[in-house]
Amino acid sequence: MDEPGYFAVSRRGVLQSGAAGFAAGTVPGASVAFAAENKAGAIAVSRMPVRLEVNGEGHDLTLDTRTTLLDALREHLHMTGTKKGCDHGQCGACTVIVNGERINSCLSLAVMHEGDAITTIEGLGTPEAMHPMQAAFVKHDGYQCGYCTPGQICSAVAVLKEIAAGVPSHVTEDLGAPMQASNMEMRERMSGNICRCGAYSNIAEAMAQVAGESA
Amino acid sequence: MKPFTFERVSSPAQAAAAAAKSRGARFIAGGTNLLDLMKLEIEAPTHLIDVTQTGLGEISATGDGGLRIGALVTNTALAAHERVKRDYGVLSRAIVAGASGQLRNKATTGGNLLQRTRCPYFYDTNMACNKRVPESGCSARGGVSRQLGIVGVSEACIATYPGDMAVALRVLDAVVETVRPDGSARTIPIAEFHRLWGDTPHIETALEPGEMITAVVLPAPLGGTHLYHKVRDRRSYAFALVSVAAVLDAEGRGRVAVGGIAPRPWRVEAADAALPDAAAAARALTQGASPTDQNAFKIALVERTLAGVLAKARGEFA
């Protein structure tokens, strides 16, 4: 007997728009011509202009609103140093620095970054003139396959600033005292960047070197 | 992810108005949970209203010595705020026990309250899920349920509320402030904000359609020792099996709330009253529990986690 491709409900049929109570619930009634559907159920793609300032350079793009900052960098600007590891905020490979703070670029829409100062791994340094953190990663072998590495480095640079700014972490014992760039503080704060090759100990050494130099 | 149109609003009133006229709209701020779910089409808004420019990013003192936290204050900014670190340590500690630094830099106070469950069957659109598609059934029952709820769950849904921040807000008796599509404001006590699943697990909070969180208000400081213990399988960047938020005096009396076991941060008056007796408090917290074979261990884990928190409050460990 045939059955549809699910066990009790349709995956690809009516896609319920979820909980009425979540965020803005589905608002009934209004007949605004948003996202018109044609007879076959196709919804028109919505595009918007956005100016992205990446590593100090402005880029004018017109993007499908669905485009993440990650895909805008990789597929539209061809800046592929920022990596896609999971596309769901579960690995940290896509970490970039926006207005001085590290974020997962996979969980951020490009059109929401108009006017932001975005720094990617390409902007931190070049092979000929590496950022101190990049050089420390090379020296301490803070990578293996290299795929999580740009995210690790962007995170590491931002982590040292977070510690200096007094942002607490899960392993901070005294919330009132100045934060220290200790081994476990750095390991905890870096935990949003997964390295399956397991270079963690070497990354910690690279960070300790840079933290020591800047202290 | 379905196509959507996008607009940016510059005030809560504009946001409310936009919500009122937009079919299938969602507000977006940090986006860390909403975009995750949109990629899987678990959420499929046709219109996004960007509320990040609505001026709700401030933390300010209230007249009675408490704090008003704008809905757009990020997790990082909230956890690092000097008053929060000093007077509401349980909140700082709960926030930094959750997610990762990157996510906390984007996730907002309002959005974090709306974080949806991590039940794996909710996340797999091939599976029946009453929360994702009402009345479709619950695949988690009889399935892989180690992470799922033991109290406050229902026949229809055994998922948990997965967040950490709200567990601390529950122990602090915070109040949620909102604006509705008609422009009117109201307040919702945190205890009433997250609903029990009952027969309608797709309705997760007390918010009405189009209603937007504008702030979370903390009452005047409680004093005492502020602790948050999150038990998970790995040391960081994982969801709680059980978490305990506590504000306690030196004898271990005070307030506790538990995360990871229920549709909402779980606080029971009788448990607070039973303190400092960890076993009695844990019994009160897990009374009427209906665990599965895979998550029955959470009953003992609540007691043991609570006992550890009490021991720490008593100064038994450095």
Place this chain on the structure above:
Amino acid sequence: MKYVEPVGETPIDRQRVVGRPTPRIEGPLKVTGRAHYAYERHDVVEDPLYGFVVGSAIAQGRVTGFDLAEAKAQPGVVEILTTTEMEALPLGLGNSTTLFGGDVIHHYHQAIALVVARSFEEARAAASRVRVSYARTPGHHDLASIADTAPFAKDGDKGPDVSALGDFEAAYAKAPVRIDATYTTPDESHAMMEPHATTAHWQGDKLTLWTSNQMISWGKDSIANVLGLKPENVRLDCPYLGGGFGAKLFLRADAVLAALGSKRTQRPVKVMLSRPLVFNNTTHRPATIQRLRFGADKDGRMTAFSHVCTSGNLPGGDIENGVSQSRLLYAAPNRYTAHRLAELDLPEGASMRAPGEAAGMMALEGAMDELAEALGMDPVELRIVNDTQVDPENPERKFSNRKLVECLRRGAEAFGWDARNTTPGGRREGRWLIGHGMAVGFRNSIPRKSAARVRLSGNGQVTVETDMTDIGTGTYTILAQTAAEMLGLPLEAVSVTLGDSDHPAACGSGGQWGAANSTSSVYAACVKVRETVATRLGFDPAKADFSDGSVHQGSESRPLADALGAGEIVVDESIEYGDLAEKFQQSTFAGHFVELAVDAYTGETQVRRMLACCEAGRILNPVSARSQVIGAMTMGVGAALTEELAVDTRYGFFVNHDLAGYEVPVHADIPHQEVIFLEELDPVASPMKAKGVGELGLCGVGAAVANALYNATGVRVREYPLTLDKYLDKLPAIA
């Protein structure tokens, strides 16, 4: 070069470049985001289309129909390929079920359609509008429920995979001390950071795949076979890949579908498996159930040894070779080992880092700890007492070099093993129970044919070209070190091109065989280059010394460049092996030591420090070799404590199919690691006198953690991973 007898002294023994701690030569590209992976080849492919893979919603049965109307109507859609529009494609090497084609579903998230669109966003959106109907059939999804009736696995043509020596049952019955323990290990996922990804482009009959694959020549032959192409019409290119750990040994659906999509559209098409698809669509390390029975004299000498490992796989799939090390590791005159294999309708089981040993030693070395406990013996001494210098099943056959005892003694000393508390549950610091555990690490060193090309050009620059891959192992650097050492040039004079199937076929990256064999091929090519150079300069190739960019013999010295003139010297050479591997067992050894803290209240675990002392022949680059070992140790912590693909036994799939649900170790799990390499050479194993090391670091780690948990708590958990729910109720009562 045919390697038939152990080499004497070679230029490598100078160790001016080889053996020196050397930062990776491609490092600056990786840390600045300039290394391009398979989905990022904007440098060679313009304006590709995007393919998005649709996975099956059922685990077993048939696809009965597609309704593509809505999907095709979505904006940007160019083509949709469905599995029912073609017969099941032939299998590639190492595949146990088809990657695409036909209506039969063998496992959850099997690829059933590819949506090709102008953009990633459009492809993804249309993919969720592909409507499919299925007819589901029942299957076996629960290994435990069918393990008892699983037949013996077949050992090639040799019949059942059973090995017996002496009379195990009789010796076991008579032994004064006995252990009978059953351990289980779960299904595990490689979870490398780069999902499977391929960019494909046809030009006429010729197909190029920029792909993420550990074994380029296998991949080339496989895609040719699957698509019915002549191998010479296929090119694979993979200069970088974002980890593999075995997940990218074999051709997978990303490559097949990118190729098909590109063929259909006559445009370049790129496909990356979405992360939620990776866990069920691709391969995993199969779960095992392992029974170990040991009989020993009171002095600890084992008289009876048995290990039987049961795993499951799809029909045609392989065993998890969990008994492998048990046939070689410990002496015992009466032995019985076997593999059983059940038919299990879960996704494809296949190799994951240290296939066999990784899971096998989690059981074996846990049971050894139990034996030490039963004997009242130091676990280190128990291993030493049962050490063997010969293959226990074939005592005529010696190990090429076996320094296990030295690894254990030196590791124990460096770790401070003697200072540990020996009473389980007897050491507490604040809220933490502290325990120490150890285990042996063991993994074979496997000789494999490997080829390379060495170009020496007039300006004294050397280029190494091979289809060898660098999966994070450090291949670029060790190949450059080898050429520099052999030709007496600085490291900077050598450039290395990897991963291109147009270059000589190497051994590839797998089975920890990559380093020793690929460097041996460069060694072999350089031997020939040296012969040509020396001859042209009028020197005796056997006596000429290549140093500092010159060639020296006696008092004479001439610049290397003099031998070249305007042209270059190009040598293609391979390393092949005679019967040394039959004559000698070639293996690598380690002692693993772990200190673990367990929260006395909650049962949470925190590894405090780890130490491995390893013997793997010459360590070619101590920097990357150490990284291989600490990385493997990290993976071992995951296997011990958190990693498990959770099986829904009703529907037959891995439920936790993302990186939030499948918990690999994070930074905070790994506070401190130390690695010691014994300074050993193994000229039997390879002309480089090196063996592998990349998997050794994983083997035994899980058991060392488990043994530390026992030492900390007094609770023996035999069911991995050691999550707190398995021992919480056995922890000391809370006050």
